[in-house]
Amino acid sequence: MKIFLKKTLMAPEGPFDLHVDLEIEDGECISLFGRSGCGKTSILRMIAGLQEPQEGLVRVGGKVWFDSARKIDLPPQKRATGFVFQEYSLFPNMTVEENLRFALCRGEETACVGEYLGLVGLKGLEQRYPSKLSGGQKQRVALARALLRHPKILLLDEPLSALDVQTRWRLQDEVLRLYEKTGITMILVSHDPFEVMKLSGRVFMLEAGRIVRSGEPQDVFCGSEWETLFRLAKNGRRPDNGF
Amino acid sequence: MPYDLTPLWLSLKLATVTTIALLLIGIPLAYRLAFSRARTKPFWEALVSMPLVLPPTVLGFYILVLLSPGHAIGAFLERVFDVRVVFSFPGLVIGSVIFSLPFMVNPVKAGFQNFPCALIEAAYTLGKSRRQTLMSVIIPNTKASLLTGIVMSFAHTMGEFGVVLMIGGGIPHQTRVASIAIYNEVEAMNYSAANFYSVILVIFSLAALALFYALYQRHGEVI
Numbered sequence: 001m002k003i004f005l006k007k008t009l010m011a012p013e014g015p016f017d018l019h020v021d022l023e024i025e026d027g028e029c030i031s032l033f034g035r036s037g038c039g040k041t042s043i044l045r046m047i048a049g050l051q052e053p054q055e056g057l058v059r060v061g062g063k064v065w066f067d068s069a070r071k072i073d074l075p076p077q078k079r080a081t082g083f084v085f086q087e088y089s090l091f092p093n094m095t096v097e098e099n100l101r102f103a104l105c106r107g108e109e110t111a112c113v114g115e116y117l118g119l120v121g122l123k124g125l126e127q128r129y130p131s132k133l134s135g136g137q138k139q140r141v142a143l144a145r146a147l148l149r150h151p152k153i154l155l156l157d158e159p160l161s162a163l164d165v166q167t168r169w170r171l172q173d174e175v176l177r178l179y180e181k182t183g184i185t186m187i188l189v190s191h192d193p194f195e196v197m198k199l200s201g202r203v204f205m206l207e208a209g210r211i212v213r214s215g216e217p218q219d220v221f222c223g224s225e226w227e228t229l230f231r232l233a234k235n236g237r238r239p240d241n242g243f
Numbered sequence: 244m245p246y247d248l249t250p251l252w253l254s255l256k257l258a259t260v261t262t263i264a265l266l267l268i269g270i271p272l273a274y275r276l277a278f279s280r281a282r283t284k285p286f287w288e289a290l291v292s293m294p295l296v297l298p299p300t301v302l303g304f305y306i307l308v309l310l311s312p313g314h315a316i317g318a319f320l321e322r323v324f325d326v327r328v329v330f331s332f333p334g335l336v337i338g339s340v341i342f343s344l345p346f347m348v349n350p351v352k353a354g355f356q357n358f359p360c361a362l363i364e365a366a367y368t369l370g371k372s373r374r375q376t377l378m379s380v381i382i383p384n385t386k387a388s389l390l391t392g393i394v395m396s397f398a399h400t401m402g403e404f405g406v407v408l409m410i411g412g413g414i415p416h417q418t419r420v421a422s423i424a425i426y427n428e429v430e431a432m433n434y435s436a437a438n439f440y441s442v443i444l445v446i447f448s449l450a451a452l453a454l455f456y457a458l459y460q461r462h463g464e465v466i
Contacts, residue, residue: 081368087361102366103369
């Protein structure tokens with residue numbers, strides 16, 4: 001999987017140039033780590049086709065989704081991505097089951113909806129509306145809905161940052177279990193070193209749109225300003241609890 | 244003394260047909276205006292809102308001229324469809340649709356613009372087309388705006404006077420709607436008949452608006 005993107009982005013401090021070049025193996029889970037506004041979410045949005053880079057190439061599983069040189073730009077509908085948004089983005093007019101069924105392709109069997117609900121531990125909540133679910137339950141529905149499309153890549157945009165600490169830890173375990181079970185390629189956007197270490201094999205640290213460090217989480221965080229947080233996480237102390 | 248109920252039925256029929264036509268035209272138009280990034284967007288927005296500021300007689304005059312058999316559009320309609328639009332019920336519908344367009348388009352457009360963009364994007368990443376997203380996600384979650392558009396268009400058409408008088412001419416049993424009947428009865432100093440039509444319009448308008456606010460409150464809580 002090849003992701004090369006260039007775009008000028010706006011930040012409160014002024015414009016900056018996003019310039020990233022990533023090679024990701026199939027079945028790998030990588031993290032994009034950095035402060036808010038450094039371009040992490042924009043990268044996911046450009047991969048999903050929700051934002052257009054000024055220049056770039058997005059090639060997933062041999063298929064080109066975006067190539068500025070050849071003027072190829074597939075719409076989001078034709079890119080096999082599963083996108084999990086920070087604010088869940090469940091459709092309020094649909095029940096849990098309807099939210100999942102909405103993700104099915106025309107003519108696809110609805111039986112798999114139950115299977116995916118079971119996968120995220122939401123059996124029995126099929127007829128509930130999103131407004132009647134807890135934050136953790138909503139994000140589980142969003143995960144199941146994203147996976148139901150059989151995406152080539154799962155894009156997670158700070159999926160757990162709106163949750164309380166306990167729920168976040170539980171869901172991190174669930175994401176890890178789903179990743180191991182499905183073997184899907186994942187890109188996780190996070191600003192939590194603990195989450196990055198737990199979920200991803202490689203991390204790309206971003207600053208103002210540039211990758212400043214990359215590699216295994218321990219190599220990247222050691223010697224950086226995040227080292228203290230990372231060591232606490234590594235020693236088994238939950239950073240959210242210890243400060 | 245029995246009163247002729249035809250003007251009331253005509254008003255009701257005109258408001259119903261106009262509202263249905265406005266739903267079919269107004270929703271796609273509101274969608275285009277809400278999400279368009281075209282430079283010409285302010286011009287189209289101004290054009291849709293023109294009936295809010297123009298005297299109804301100005302609008303009625305131009306529609307009358309355009310749809311008359313002496314003009315290309317009117318002649319075309321008569322030649323191809325064998326329909327004379329002026330001084331007929333279809334003419335009233337065309338005039339009412341144009342005149343009430345902002346009352347449907349503006350609230351629906353505002354509802355679409357305030358709808359969370361993330362939900363639309365979520366639908367796109369689930370492989371759904373713009374049309375599917377509009378029908379299954381945007382419209383069901385902007386019911387309050389649609390309801391406002393429906394009630395305002397309906398009520399506005401019920402009370403229309405200038406445009407329907409110019410295009411319809413107030414022909415009894417054909418184009419003489421309630422508002423024109425009231426005017427005719429007052430002109431004829433037949434105040435009891437004018438009062439009869441007026442009272443019914445007042446009661447109807449009040450009931451329609453009360454129903455609207457009740458529904459609005461209910462949907463406002465759901466969404």
